[in-house]
Amino acid sequence: MDVAQFHQAGSLFASIFVIATTTMRTMIPLRVFGIITNIILIVTSVISHTYPTLVLHAILLPLNAYRLHQMLQLVREVKKSVNGDLSMDWLKPFMTERQCESGEVLFYKNEKAEHLYYIVSGRYRLVESGIEIPTGILVGELGMLSPANERTQTLECIEAGMVLSCSYRKVEELYVQNPEFGFYFLRLASARLFQNIERLEQRLAEQGASPPPPARAAS
Structure with missing residues (x-):
């Protein structure tokens, strides 16, 4: 598979994940799919030397990862409060x-x-x-x-x-x-x-x- 074909395949997979996010109603799976899309497009951009796309998703990846961490941490803390001392x-x-x-x-x-x-x-x-x-x-x-x-x-x-x-x-x-x-x-x-x-x-x-x-x- 040459660079052009790899770029097309990567863009296709990323597009599938982007479309899938439109069907999601909750934030955690949305962030997970966003992270996967960022990784696919970063790898594709490196191989095809599409640097604007590379820079964009290199910025979005840590942002999506941080937001996912925040939401998971929030759920963990609420669970702990329910099972513990009811701290808020x-x-x-x-x-x-x-x-x-x-x-x-x-x-x-x-x-x-x-x-x-x-x-x-x-x-x-x-x-x-x-x-x-x-x-x-x-x-x-x-x-x-x-x-x-x-x-x-x-x-x-x-x-x-x-x-x-x-x-x-x-x-x-x-x-x-x-x-x-x-x-x-x-x-x-x-x-x-x-x-x-x-x-x-x-x-x-x-x-x-x-x-x-x-x-x-x-x-």
Whole structure:
């Protein structure tokens, strides 16, 4: 096979992979196929001395590899959180800082929910239940899961500190890129919901009140 034939064969295989990527809905296989396409075109360009194509895909290859690593790392961290201490550190790279003053209300009950928050420092309290949120805890994710996207409680800062915020749209983007992430996020949010219920029941028990009976699950 001469250089021209090899170039044609390489371009054909690369075209097949490019077409295949148009059928993919999730980011991980899309990145994998992108990496394979980059490698094929780099090899083809070296043999056929097509240097502009070589430079282009030499740049795209590490970019695709880095994005793939990011997504795989994200899924691993979420899995570890679900099976471990429910840490939300994996979400930090996608969040922005927000300074909070004492007495400031981050959100009110029944208002439209658009962000979730990670408590970095300070003290915060859910007003209706009286539950204080410690540092290292995610709060506000239930508004994303509620049918009307409304807050279920009011969150007030009672001692100045800092939180990290992340929009629901960013979480949805991560879910679209990788449904496996979405599955583990829902498991994580469910686990936190049960934790909140348990803390509320303990608080009611300490106050001498009996917790309400659990709702009967639909069969």
